[in-house]
Amino acid sequence: QAAKSARTVVITGVPDGLLHDDVMADILVIHFQLSKNNGGDVEEVLYPTMEKGVAYVTFEDQEVVESVLKKDEHRLEDKRLSRYYPLKVTRYCEQVSAFRIYLVVLPL
Secondary structure (H helix, E strand, C coil), X not given: CCCHHXXXXXXXXXXXXXXXXXXXXXXXXXXXXXXXXXXXXXEEEECCCCCCCEEEEEECCHHXXXXXXXXXXXXXXXXXXXXXXXXXXXXXXXXXXXXXXXXXXXXX
């Protein structure tokens, strides 16, 4: 089995504050298990995270990551949501903390 990081995708655009976190996590599991979304067996969903509207989805197989990334548009739809929400899916490995920018000031 591939390393966990290789089997994980980062989801952004998760609607925040509309439903209980555990309900939203369940909706994400369902979305990413459906074959129409190029999904597969989900090992775990990390939601909520430190970042608003961001979730981490880990699949059982790395191949699922590839197929999920190939899908042009992911729309989160559920009867508990009033409308659909477009999601952005990226590789976890690529998410090398773009949020931390270190500034090095050298004395002249």
